[in-house]
Amino acid sequence: MTELRILSPTAILGYGFPLSSFEVGLEREPHVIAVDAGSTDPGPYYLGSGDSFTQRSAVKRDLRYLIEAALDRKIPLIIGTAGGSGARPHVDWNLAIIDELLEELKRTARIAVIYSDIDREFLIEELQAGKVQSLGPAGELTAEDILASTNLVAQMGLEPIMQALEEGAEIILAGRAYDPTVFAALPVLKGYDMALSLHMGKILECAAIAANPGSGSDCLFGTLAGDHFVLEALSPERECTRISVAAHTLYEKSDPYSLPGPGGSLDLRETTFEQLPGGRVKVAGTKFVPTDAYFLKLEGASLIGYRTISIAGVRDPIMIGQIDEVIARVKERVADNFQELKDYQLHVHCYGKNGVMGQLEPHPEPAHELGLVIEAVARTQEIADTICSFARSTMLHYGYPGRKSTAGNLAFPYSPSDVSAGAVYKFNVYHLLEVDDPKSLFPIKIGRRGYEIR
């Protein structure tokens, strides 16, 4: 094989893609279809709760085309960070969708499922043995954090996915995986340069976001050769430009020259980006710098309580002029009224003033109207409901100095005015774990599944 071709259908499984682009991609005879299904961007809730941040029907729609195309062409389909966060409930959720589709399509497939959950007792032992490191601004990890996390995963590297390919998997459903791995596993297995394979994966994982105009719901095609790779968009509406591809290297990262991952870092100091005709970009020169030891990134989230919110507008300029004071007085009234309930958080987001930037806002002068989100987080939903309700009614009738509108201070768009928003999580593990074997923490379950197999 002198070149290896990879079709990346969409930025995140469930974000969709035009069938016209997908078909153009298939005509180029890809050797693998790979898709990243996850991100920490939507926040800690999804990892903590085990829910997917993509909708089931949207994921099923995408997978229907991907599974049919892959099985028809006898090329592997590789899905990384299943269900958005890659913990066991996310993987099982996605596996159920695959099973359902195989049944509907009357197909069977050899499927590898790779879990990425980390055993808590094991991790506490590793922590005590000094195998865990902090990552950037995150603090030191404690055994309490480990025990408190509801889901705890590690980002797998290439090795578990390469093993699943070697064992003949037609569909690989991976838990939490370093984003580029689903694209890079096959080329690395075939002997292609690891740095170029990973760098191409790093760009393919966001699909057409790296094209111009960018899109999170369109395909990107990568062709890997011995000493370079070439990227192209598959829709006539967009093209890859030198700047769009190079710029993507910056996206959601702190240092574009050094991109750390399991086992080492991509070094882009010598990387070149060259515009080719036909909206294609050629990339070369990327190096891989292995670390002395093999590190996996850990991610965990823990439950911190339950949230209730109330949305209201304020239009009265006399109230708006003293909004900070009003909010402070309301918080005092709530605290005074519920002295036995110390364990809650009450926060008022003040849109029109500093709702978007909070403490970073350089210009907190209020606009002529404000949107307030009263937010209570407490140990139980009932306490959160109580605190939010009391804060809302207190603010509605609060008699601030100089008040003329004595019938009510808040404009509610909804009845009921309060919404019980459910469980609230926070990231509580974001650390590195040193391991001897890149595969041992990622068990692979492999077998034929689908139509009339039970």
Add this chain to the structure above:
Amino acid sequence: MRYVKDVALVIRSKNAGPYELTFDLMFPDEATYNEVGKSITKDKIAALYQIEEEQVLSIIHFAPAYAVKITIVRPRPSGDLGETDVYGAQQHTPLFQLTY
């Protein structure tokens, strides 16, 4: 004195993981990138965001995209109590005041 926003093609913010906020400024050509890029300093960024200079983790010049990347410590981990912007996608506007 001119505003960076008048010559930049892109001024954007986004999370770089749950604990960091990263800003990308991209320029149309090498000359603008060189001229504007060297004027961006940690003390200017700290002043615009009213944070300590140590909170500005890095300013990196990335010639292949004519881009300057600035990374600061997030005010709180993404999604933690008091969060205002889970994705960090709307934290860029103080950079519109940046001059060179």
